[in-house]
Amino acid sequence: MRSMAWSTRELAELAGTTLKTVRYYHRIGLLEEPERAANGYKRYRVTHLIRLLRIRRLVDLGVPLSDIPAMRESDENAERTLRALDAELKASIERQQRMRDELALILRRRSLVDLPPGFDGNVADLSEVERSWLMVYSRVLDATAMTTLLKLHSTPRPPVQAEFDGLPADADEATRQRLAENYAPMVRRQFEEHPSLKDVATSGALSSPVVLQGLVELYNPAQLDVLRRLNALLEGTLPEPS
Known part of the structure; x- marks a missing residue:
């Protein structure tokens, strides 16, 4: 019987x-060269087809080409490679499920796409500047600090926050001082209720270049002055209001 090639x-x-x-x-x-016919053409046989199909099977499962030779050497190598791949796939599936959960949340409230992952508070109650700051902070603060910030922003905004957001650049000194003094008790209360905020304040993250640039671009001169006055009040360098 004539062999097939x-x-x-x-x-x-x-x-x-x-x-x-x-x-x-x-x-x-990865695939052995076959013998050649008298005319120089390669002559592949069933063994080559089987080898190629096995390679394709592993590739379809996600096995890197570089790992396939070691898998042929021993069952131990093959099992180790497949178990490592299984672990990677498990992690990938979990990550994709988290992405689906996040997408479901965003589909219910589209504006959440402008906020860092994990935020599920009252988005409509946040100003554009607050949303911007949460995105900036997500790049400079650790997970614990971000969790605390997300909790703070999940509660209704106090009136002083709305007044600060709407403060005009030409606000007079009396208005700026009053706003800083009204802000101080709220900030102190937040520090008491969330001790981890003190770590954020002393970590140096808030003095990073991106945060400093954000202050300049996101706040007007009057708002920056209120923040300076607030910081002085919190540090005790200015007298408390009587």
Whole structure:
């Protein structure tokens, strides 16, 4: 019975892959070169097809090409590679599920897309500047600090916050001082209720270049002056209102 042999193109078609892929597998030593006919053409047999199909099977499962040779060496190597891949897939599935949960939340409240992951508070109650700051803070604060900030922003905004947001750049000194004095008790209460905020204040993260630039770009001169006065009150360098 005359033995069957295939060309490279025929082998690729039988395996459901491309001519380029077969040649690449040869080049990296993953698929052995077949014998050649008298005319110089390669003559692939069933053993090559089986090998190619096994390679494609592993690739379809997500096994990197670089790991396949070691898998052929021993069952131990094969199991270790497959278990590592399984762990990666498990982590990927969990990450994608978290993404789906986040998308479901955003579909219910589209404006959440402008906020860092994990925020599920009252978005409508946040100003554009507050949303911007949460995004900035997500790049400079650790997970614990961000959790605390998200909790703070999940509660209704106090009137003093709304007044600060709407403060005009030409607000007089008396208005700026009054606003800082009204702000101080609220900030002190937040520090008492959330001790981790003290770590944020002393960590140096709030003096990072991106935060300092944010202050300049997101606040007008009057608001910056209120923050300076507030900081002085909190540090006790200015007298408390009687």
